[in-house]
Amino acid sequence: MADRIADIWGSRTPHPAGSAWPVRVDRFLEQGVPEGEVEWTRSACVLCSNGCGMDIGVHAGRIVGVRGRAGDHVNRGRLGPKGLFGWQANNSADRLTEPLIRRGGELRPASWDAAMELVAERSKQVLDDRGPLGMGFYNSGQLFLEDYYTLALVVRGGLGTPHLDGNTRLCTATADFALKETFGTDGAPGSLEDFDLCDTIFAIGHNIPETHTVLWMRILDRLEGPNRPRLVIVDPRRTEAARHADVHLPIRNGTNLALLNGIQHELISNNWIDREFVAAHTIDFAKLARTVSAYPPERVAEICDVPADAIREAARVIGTGERLVSTCLQGVYQSHQATASACQVNNISLLRGMIGKPGCTVFQMNGQPTAQNTRETGADGDLTAMRNWQNPEHVEELARSWNVDSIRIPTWAPPTHVMQMFRYAEEGSISFLWIIGTNPAVSLPELHRIRSILEQERLFVVVSDPFLTETARLADVVLPTAVWGEKTGTYTNHDRTVHLSEQAVEPPGNARSDMDILLDYARRMGLTDKDGAPLVNWSSPERCFDAFKAVTRGRPCDYSGMSYEKLRAAEGIPWPCTEDHPDGVKRLYADHRFNTETSFCEDYGHDLLTGAAFEQKDRAEMQPGGRAIFKAADFVPPHESPDDDHPLLLTTGRTAYHWHTRTKTGRARQLQAAAPEVWVELSAEDAERLQIAEGDLVRVASPRGAVEGRARIAGGRKGLVFVPFHYGYWDEQDGARPNGNAHAANELTITEWDPVSKQPLFKIAAVHVEKIGDADGASAPAPTTTASEPLADGVPATAGGEGVSETMERDG
Numbered sequence: 072m073a074d075r076i077a078d079i080w081g082s083r084t085p086h087p088a089g090s091a092w093p094v095r096v097d098r099f100l101e102q103g104v105p106e107g108e109v110e111w112t113r114s115a116c117v118l119c120s121n122g123c124g125m126d127i128g129v130h131a132g133r134i135v136g137v138r139g140r141a142g143d144h145v146n147r148g149r150l151g152p153k154g155l156f157g158w159q160a161n162n163s164a165d166r167l168t169e170p171l172i173r174r175g176g177e178l179r180p181a182s183w184d185a186a187m188e189l190v191a192e193r194s195k196q197v198l199d200d201r202g203p204l205g206m207g208f209y210n211s212g213q214l215f216l217e218d219y220y221t222l223a224l225v226v227r228g229g230l231g232t233p234h235l236d237g238n239t240r241l242c243t244a245t246a247d248f249a250l251k252e253t254f255g256t257d258g259a260p261g262s263l264e265d266f267d268l269c270d271t272i273f274a275i276g277h278n279i280p281e282t283h284t285v286l287w288m289r290i291l292d293r294l295e296g297p298n299r300p301r302l303v304i305v306d307p308r309r310t311e312a313a314r315h316a317d318v319h320l321p322i323r324n325g326t327n328l329a330l331l332n333g334i335q336h337e338l339i340s341n342n343w344i345d346r347e348f349v350a351a352h353t354i355d356f357a358k359l360a361r362t363v364s365a366y367p368p369e370r371v372a373e374i375c376d377v378p379a380d381a382i383r384e385a386a387r388v389i390g391t392g393e394r395l396v397s398t399c400l401q402g403v404y405q406s407h408q409a410t411a412s413a414c415q416v417n418n419i420s421l422l423r424g425m426i427g428k429p430g431c432t433v434f435q436m437n438g439q440p441t442a443q444n445t446r447e448t449g450a451d452g453d454l455t456a457m458r459n460w461q462n463p464e465h466v467e468e469l470a471r472s473w474n475v476d477s478i479r480i481p482t483w484a485p486p487t488h489v490m491q492m493f494r495y496a497e498e499g500s501i502s503f504l505w506i507i508g509t510n511p512a513v514s515l516p517e518l519h520r521i522r523s524i525l526e527q528e529r530l531f532v533v534v535s536d537p538f539l540t541e542t543a544r545l546a547d548v549v550l551p552t553a554v555w556g557e558k559t560g561t562y563t564n565h566d567r568t569v570h571l572s573e574q575a576v577e578p579p580g581n582a583r584s585d586m587d588i589l590l591d592y593a594r595r596m597g598l599t600d601k602d603g604a605p606l607v608n609w610s611s612p613e614r615c616f617d618a619f620k621a622v623t624r625g626r627p628c629d630y631s632g633m634s635y636e637k638l639r640a641a642e643g644i645p646w647p648c649t650e651d652h653p654d655g656v657k658r659l660y661a662d663h664r665f666n667t668e669t670s671f672c673e674d675y676g677h678d679l680l681t682g683a684a685f686e687q688k689d690r691a692e693m694q695p696g697g698r699a700i701f702k703a704a705d706f707v708p709p710h711e712s713p714d715d716d717h718p719l720l721l722t723t724g725r726t727a728y729h730w731h732t733r734t735k736t737g738r739a740r741q742l743q744a745a746a747p748e749v750w751v752e753l754s755a756e757d758a759e760r761l762q763i764a765e766g767d768l769v770r771v772a773s774p775r776g777a778v779e780g781r782a783r784i785a786g787g788r789k790g791l792v793f794v795p796f797h798y799g800y801w802d803e804q805d806g807a808r809p810n811g812n813a814h815a816a817n818e819l820t821i822t823e824w825d826p827v828s829k830q831p832l833f834k835i836a837a838v839h840v841e842k843i844g845d846a847d848g849a850s851a852p853a854p855t856t857t858a859s860e861p862l863a864d865g866v867p868a869t870a871g872g873e874g875v876s877e878t879m880e881r882d883g
């Protein structure tokens with residue numbers, strides 16, 4: 072039995088390029104459960120966007136464990152610590168089981184009828200007083216496709232407000248926009264199997280070993296096998312991936328674009344580019360070449376604070392392989408110039424002609440488990456099934472499918488991103504805000520402001536959640552929801568693989584699925600189509616899936632060839648899945664025709680520096696004709712830079728053991744014990760200068776707030792401060808806000824966003840750090856197994872995940 076808290080990635084099954092990734096089935100069962108009596112139900116993990124195939128073990132009506140699915144190409148049986156232990160949150164004693172209504176300042180239990188009647192009554196009142204612009208909806212990256220699609224129809228087709236966004240805005244909005252800018256529509260071009268085939272991996276701003284632990288197992292098995300791929304890692308921290316890298320560039324945060332321009336400068340000047348591919352399948356190469364010509368390694372070295380020769384070496388590795396897989400995540404997406412930088416990662420694959428071929432792709436990686444579905448269904452700022460807001464024919468087509476007048480779909484205003492939605496609530500124009508499965512009182516920037524918005528008397532706040540989160544505690548109505556394992560539905564991971572997750576157990580008490588709550592709401596609101604029939608005409612997840620299939624026909628994310636029955640028989644199916652491709656499609660763009668045609672594309676593109684949106688005529692003039700688009704931009708420094716008062720640069724991020732605001736993982740004993748409290752990570756140089764030692768109590772202050780925690784001295788770059796963003800206040804006395812010392816990282820972050828994707832900046836804030844107390848023998852409550860590995864000796868090693876079995880099948 073392995074301890075998979077101590078050994079995050081488990082045993083190795085090395086293999087050479089081109090051979091199938093061997094099977095290793097990971098399993099964890101609650102102690103004392105009679106193994107022979109456990110019944111297994113098909114599902115997939117929803118604790119990150121890898122979406123590992125897993126079965127849920129049930130005994131006596133309770134979830135008692137999980138095991139990976141051997142045949143699933145996503146994980147070949149493996150599970151990471153969150154997948155192995157995170158399910159225990161389902162059984163947590165503090166699950167919400169009854170709706171709550173605020174009365175006399177207190178949240179008190181109420182019936183579903185009373186709660187939903189109040190929600191409907193307030194909605195009608197706001198619609199009468201202010202119209203649809205008074206209503207806002209902010210949802211999640213952790214629901215199922217069926218929940219999202221019902222939400223999108225209710226809000227866009229029924230209420231007609233543009234104020235609908237997902238917390239995917241904080242996570243994958245830039246991935247979505249970068250894919251649209253370059254390739255015309257959303258959707259990962261490649262397959263996770265490309266990692267088994269490639270000879271070069273380039274990861275920028277993506278701490279794969281911690282954010283996608285099973286993907287890192289896959290990469291480790293290549294790194295430790297024959298024909299090891301070369302690895303270029305860009306990360307200001309010394310991550311586990313950096314420890315294995317051929318080239319590690321610990322750049323100053325906020326300088327991604329300069330580095331990526333510098334790498335392209337080298338690729339072009341050394342002629343490490345596929346000129347034939349570029350000429351035949353791309354446009355705007357000349358503009359790109361002109362822009363990046365101003366970024367020779369010496370200039371980039373100065374901006375990024377890494378040696379020029381290391382930049383040259385990174386470019387040489389990227390430029391001389393034959394099968395390149397690139398990936399980026401929050402280090403790119405949560406910075407200023409996010410979309411501009413993410414587009415350069417696409418450009419590198421295009422310059423090398425390495426897209427649409429085995430072992431060659433780019434992953435604009437997702438973070439949240441079902442983020443892809445938020446985007447596909449239109450439960451964020453996108454129009455359902457990757458349609459284009461600015462294309463009247465696309466809007467008309469959707470209106471026909473929903474049987475509503477196209478004017479009902481709010482294309483008269485741009486879709487509202489969450490930062491703008493909170494601004495409208497702050498100003499008072501939004502007076503009804505429904506928050507579904509997300510926790511903005513911990514996850515949005517500048518938390519004192521977010522709390523003050525949610526606490527306003529004039530704002531009616533509804534929260535749907537399985538737990539009494541920091542946000543739920545500030546609500547007027549709280550609706551208890553069923554989660555994974557307690558409802559049936561589908562979701563799509565970051566290589567477009569769709570899984571079906573079956574209901575394994577009943578939800579606790581009177582908790583209901585989000586889809587059922589929305590069906591009830593639509594009925595109470597009397598939402599109808601233009602013939603007076605109920606707008607939402609399904610009552611089960613399967614019928615909802617069928618409706619979504621119909622609306623995707625002919626679009627890039629075509630689900631028309633899928634069914635629940637088919638998903639039950641397969642180990643995940645990648646879209647598009649059609650009559651012509653009944654088993655789905657592993658790689659998009661194999662014919663090197665991209666989705667950029669004016670009539671088909673999902674977005675006409677943007678000016679990357681200002682965010683100005685292009686119009687149909689601008690796109691038509693470009694005549695992309697199915698060719699990919701090189702987007703170029705000059706580097707500009709972030710708005711907030713270190714100064715005398717705030718001389719260090721903060722970045723926030725995740726650890727391998729927690730998910731988002733810890734509402735689930737904080738309730739799994741092993742995960743919580745591995746990373747129980749916030750810590751403040753500093754470089755050795757800064758710690759020495761500030762006379763701070765491992766475990767000392769420190770205070771981090773930005774112009775917006777302060778956080779206190781114990782110091783971990785680790786291997787990150789000089790000038791960098793890292794604070795994990797998982798920690799809030801739900802497990803403390805007040806539960807909603809700091810009670811004395813604050814420790815939510817977003818007390819420090821800035822209200823600012825990328826001009827194109829509108830993704831907030833969590834990776835750049837100027838801060839000041841000071842010691843406020845001695846360690847007195849304590850060390851920081853940070854894992855020793857990850858990027859936060861301590862430099863000091865004698866720190867107790869992170870452990871405590873005993874009882875996991877690993878079954879190897881080397882021949883796969």
Ligand code: SF4
Nearest residue numbers: 116119122123151154
């Ligand atoms: S890698 Fe992600 S999807 Fe897979 S087990 Fe871990 S948390 Fe779950």
